[in-house]
Amino acid sequence: MSNHEHDDGIDRRGFLTCMAWAGTGAFFIMDGGVLKSYSLSTPKLPDASAGTLHFVQISDSHMGFNKAANPDVVGTLQAAVERINALPSVPEFMLHTGDISHLSKPEEFDAVDQILQSARPKGVFFVPGEHDVLEDEGKLYLERYGKSAKGAGWYSFDTKGVHFIGLVNVLNLKAGGLGTLGAEQLAWLQDDISHLKHSTPIVVFAHIPLWSVYPEWGWGTDDAAQALGLLKKFGSVTVLNGHIHQTMQKVEGNVTFHTAASTAFPQPQPGAADSPGPMKVPADRLRSVLGITDVTYRRGTHALGIIDSPLA
Amino acid sequence: MRLRAFIGLFVSACFLVAAAAQSTPPPKEVKIDNFTFGPAEVIVPVGATVTWTNRDDIPHTVVSSDKVFKSKVMDTEEKYSFTFASTGTYTYFCSIHPKMTGKVIVR
Numbered sequence: 251m252s253n254h255e256h257d258d259g260i261d262r263r264g265f266l267t268c269m270a271w272a273g274t275g276a277f278f279i280m281d282g283g284v285l286k287s288y289s290l291s292t293p294k295l296p297d298a299s300a301g302t303l304h305f306v307q308i309s310d311s312h313m314g315f316n317k318a319a320n321p322d323v324v325g326t327l328q329a330a331v332e333r334i335n336a337l338p339s340v341p342e343f344m345l346h347t348g349d350i351s352h353l354s355k356p357e358e359f360d361a362v363d364q365i366l367q368s369a370r371p372k373g374v375f376f377v378p379g380e381h382d383v384l385e386d387e388g389k390l391y392l393e394r395y396g397k398s399a400k401g402a403g404w405y406s407f408d409t410k411g412v413h414f415i416g417l418v419n420v421l422n423l424k425a426g427g428l429g430t431l432g433a434e435q436l437a438w439l440q441d442d443i444s445h446l447k448h449s450t451p452i453v454v455f456a457h458i459p460l461w462s463v464y465p466e467w468g469w470g471t472d473d474a475a476q477a478l479g480l481l482k483k484f485g486s487v488t489v490l491n492g493h494i495h496q497t498m499q500k501v502e503g504n505v506t507f508h509t510a511a512s513t514a515f516p517q518p519q520p521g522a523a524d525s526p527g528p529m530k531v532p533a534d535r536l537r538s539v540l541g542i543t544d545v546t547y548r549r550g551t552h553a554l555g556i557i558d559s560p561l562a
Numbered sequence: 563m564r565l566r567a568f569i570g571l572f573v574s575a576c577f578l579v580a581a582a583a584q585s586t587p588p589p590k591e592v593k594i595d596n597f598t599f600g601p602a603e604v605i606v607p608v609g610a611t612v613t614w615t616n617r618d619d620i621p622h623t624v625v626s627s628d629k630v631f632k633s634k635v636m637d638t639e640e641k642y643s644f645t646f647a648s649t650g651t652y653t654y655f656c657s658i659h660p661k662m663t664g665k666v667i668v669r
Contacts, residue, residue: 317619317638353621353635380658384621384635425627425655425663467597468661525596528619 303410306334306341306371307455307543309492310512312381313362314352319515319528320536323352324361329561330513330542331369337544341371342409347492347510348379348420348457354386359394378403379457379493380420388421404435406442412547413446415439417456419471429458429471436473440480451486451547451554459491461500461507464520469494478505488554490543494526497541497558508556511541537562589613589643592664594622594636597656599664606646606668613643622662627653 311327320326334341344366351358359382366374376395383391388402396403402418417439419429431439443452454460460477463469471477481487487505495517500507515528516539523529531539538560546555587610593600594616604612614624616636624633624642630652633642646652646668656662 319619353637381621384623384658423657423660425653425660427660466661468659525598525618527597 302549303412303547304339304341305343305345305545306337307345307347307490307510307545308334308513309347309457309510309543310349310379310495310514311346311362312349312352312512312514313358314355315514315528317528319530323514324365326537326540326561327362327365327513328368329537330540331365333542333559333561335368335370341544343371343373343375344369345416345455345490346374346376347455347490348377349381349492349512349514350376350379351382354382354384354390356390359390375407375414375416375455377416377456378418378420380423383421388418400438401434404438410547411549412451412453413443415442415452415454417454417460417477419456419458419460419474424472427472428465428468429456429474431471431473431477436476436480439477443480443484446484448483449485451488452481452484453488453490453545453554454481455490457491458493459498459507459509460489461502463494463498463509467520467526469520469526481505486554488545488556490545494520495529496539497543499556506554506556508543510543511539511558511560513540513542513561516540591615593617594656594662597622597659597662599662602663603665603667606666608646608649608668610668611643611645612666613641615639615641621658622656623658624654624664625657627655632657 308330312323313327315323334344350362378388378391392399392403399405402421404416404418406413406415408414417431417435419431422430422432424430458471459469460471460474485504489505489507491509492512494509495512495515496509496519497511498509516531517526518529541558541560544557544559587607589611590604590606592604592612592614594614595618597618606612614633614636616622616638619638621635621637623635626632631644636642646666649668652666652668654664654666
């Protein structure tokens, strides 16, 4: 059973959908070191009216990290939750795009789960970062967060007409390479989206960026092009990633790529330091380079508004 | 007579030292700094032990490409050692940050 009227080409409606998306510009403001991006179609935080989907992305909480770049990752994750709880409308759920823990320890996952319980949005959808699957190829992560997921923890769900796809690109990494999705996951993705109308807005979330941010530091995914190739028939694709501990956005055709800030510590801009290791900033500036990402979708607009907010 | 005994003792002591040196070549250190193995290539004799030390604020691993050796995750200042029993070229990488690669050549 297929809902597709056109399997390959873009029909008129699909084309208009794509144009609506392509016409959705974004502008950027540097604020306290964090790049804030605003979709022009949603210049303000919309209220939680019917037909609007509002969720929040957090990333890279690195629970257990205690070095100079941030000796209090508990405090900054709590500040992120306070920030979420202070939003004018309660987000329907949270996405955590990985590196929940620093060393994949049960007590680190426990601490994050406990802190997130005080957030007003009750559901959290996770994907793993490489720090969450360190010793056991992700067994503990899967037991805790991926019971109903496929393979190494990938899954999809639908809400308010938007199709969400959580991908895993932090396992089976090859020497000299980048993030990897792998053939099994790509086959699953192809099947997962086969029944969807081309006008369905798609949100893909994964830890390592699915675009080539800076391959020299491993900031990219080797087989991302294959995943994006499968998604090119859709008029609106939003890709949300973490891993690089800074906000960045790129629009390529009908795909908007966005990375969220960390709640734990910043990392340097691509190539701006000897390595992508934790960046030390003065203590009074730390919370200005950490943050949350607020995402809103209004039915009918096919455009997701993305707003990054620093913790302070 | 006593001199001859002394020389004999000295010579056998030298042999012992040489034998000991041959069975345990000096260990080799590789430091991890700024997401880089340094030196990225080491050449050691058979039987040598290589010790890696993570000096970054981020955990790393040392994993041989051919699965000959594999460290646990090394947090800051943690070490991992492996003794190379046979000749060959052993390429390795950090399984968390696979852009980090290195090589041990055992002759």
